[in-house]
Amino acid sequence: MSKADPISLSFHDSCLRMSDILSFYYEYLSHVKYKNNKDLYFIAPEVTQCMKYMDDSELEMVFEDHDAANKQFIFFALNDNGNTEAGGTHWSLMVLSRPEKTFFHFDSYGNNNTGPSMELMAKVKDLLGVRQAKFRPMRCLQQANGYDCGIHVICMTDHIADYVNRYEVIEGLPTLHIDTVKAKRAELLKLIISLGGKD
Template structure:
């Protein structure tokens, strides 16, 4: 594997191989590794000094669906999750414990608003999965009475850009809540932002010492 698919970039807890990076070059569905890398970047670079935000990588979100209560509590306690104002879950519709699935959406916990906001770029196709995850974690986060709020958001124009939409919405929301400490009132995401994001991600990988 290492010879035929060399590592492009190792960054904190993420590892991108060339096959992962190639997904950014064309009209391709993004895998766990790309989203995990970007969430590591947000955690360790862009918002490293903002303790109110917690970005949970997709593979961890996936495991949360199936952990027993003691494991889930230990994970959230380790990261002081109950003290975070906003938690971002990159959510896949995969119904198994391993990698897979066909659609990404974004679930964001807002402690100030006592609400889990769900952003889905393909209608409400991932609603059931997001509600299930919310019900799984809310007690451990001190959010037992939290509401679930599906949000209107920019819709994808094809069958493969859901991961890019999650990355762009995560950026968009993180910037907004850092300034206003709430999600209500969030302006819409511009389509041009989505169109430009793949090229921006490739530049970011190069700037961090990766190869594209």
């Protein structure tokens, strides 16, 4: 079993993994919380994983379908999995800020995912029309264990989306507080229930 994709919720014969929760949360941000903000594009983690193996024409279609060329901030939930099978050991967050011509990378476990994030940036930047964009690893709150990377990505995504929604840049982003991370699992459960899930 993958440390990055642990079972986060078991209910009878059904299991939700962290990748499912990340995917659900990115859908929620896209279709509920920020549905009226056309500047933000949250790419589902399974799509980000597939992007590593797509050719340029496939990538172009994905970006055209979501009007990515006109999105100011694009969020990539990134796993270090190096093949097409399920797995991987770590999640991190990369965000393209078009106004700052920079791919910002937030990794809650040192610089563990720097290689995969730089590879993805190299693959997508021409197609996104940001050939000159820089890569910038960011200091961020570090996880205290070997399995909270997914929750950190969810919290960082929230934190950054809220910040860019107000200031239209990532520069100056304050550090995420540990209490936000600690409270997130309970918040996610409440959110799932509020959207019609069963407790």
